Amino acid sequence: MKIGFIGAGNMAGAIIRGMVSNGFGGNNLLVHAPPPAPPLASFEDCGIRMCTSGEEVVKGSEAVVLAVKPQVFPQALPELSPALLLRKPLVISIAAGKTLSSIEQLAGPGLSIVRVMPNINAKVGEAISAYCGNSRVTEEQKSIVRLIFEAVGEAVELEEKHFSAFSAIAGCSPAFTFLYIDAMATAAVKYGIPKGMALKIAQQAVLGSARMLQESGEHPRALMDAVCSPGGTTIEGVCALQKNGFEAAVQAAVEASTEKDRKL
Ligand SMILES: NC(=O)c1ccc[n+]([C@@H]2O[C@H](COP(=O)([O-])OP(=O)(O)OC[C@H]3O[C@@H](n4cnc5c(N)ncnc54)[C@H](OP(=O)(O)O)[C@@H]3O)[C@@H](O)[C@H]2O)c1
Secondary structure: OOEEEEOOOHHHHHHHHHHHHOOOOHHHEEEEOOOOOOOHHHHHHOOOEEOOOHHHHHHHOOEEEEOOOHHHHHHHHHHHHHHHHHHOOEEEEOOOOOOHHHHHHHHOOOOOEEEEEOOHHHHHOOEEEEEEEOOOOOHHHHHHHHHHHHHHEEEEEOOHHHHHHHHHHHHHHHHHHHHHHHHHHHHHHOOOOOHHHHHHHHHHHHHHHHHHHHHHOOOHHHHHHHHOOOOOHHHHHHHHHHHOOHHHHHHHHHHHHHHHHHHO
16 A cells, blocks of 8 residues: 655654554655655655655555645645546545545545544644545545554544534644643742743643543543542632633633634
8 A cells, every 4th residue: 555645744744754653664655745855864764755746646656645734735736636536546635724625626526535634743643633534435545544643643533514623622722731731830830849840740740631531431520529639639729720710711712713713
């Protein structure tokens, strides 16, 4: 199975590195990005074929990942269209805000197209990616999508109508979480813990809490209740968060990001 990438930036680089470190042979990957493509040398070290055009990638691939910025699509896709319509590979777009129908309009009719939204945590192999396909996409093609995106984390199939909300809670939420971690650490600095140490403590506490949720299978409220001893310190903090609008602020952030995505 040959998989091609158009674009070799942050996201393509993370996915390709994930695939190669998961054992996918670099010699089955084809990549094109305009010169000078930054990671060229390290890609070639893995046996990846660096192509001089997008057309060359399409001609040699069973699946092609479109990993360029959304604003590049109106120019790049019509250029690729003749090769796509001839070869008919599975087309996988990771562009934010580009719908299946808009991709089909630019790439041409009759193609199997999958839209995937990964997140930045792909860089550390902990992404959560959502995917949806048009009516031509087969179960076998969906398994190619999972092969690619499970190399950098988890992948879930989601109806396209939910992609904006998904983008908020998966694409944007790392920023929300970074802000939360920094706010906790900053507060600890007031009590004398140096910032670097406070950040290390806060980030590990968040990482461990996410793993507790994953591994226990418990509801978050049940785990919260379990750490709130009657009359203890944690319930004081939880009540302070609620009094200061923590949940409403988080919900407002998700709503703002979802609505913005819908307007893109
Ligand atoms: N980064 C994220 O967290 C994230 C999350 C979800 C989805 N995405 C989506 O992933 C896509 C890529 O994002 P990114 O962050 O990886 O962007 P990026 O780092 O800017 O990478 C884009 C790549 O495309 C190349 N490129 C530009 N025009 C091209 C063309 N005509 N043909 C072939 N390659 C071309 C760029 O080369 P040059 O650098 O030489 O221009 C670069 O290698 C975007 O559509 C974005 O919406 C990103």
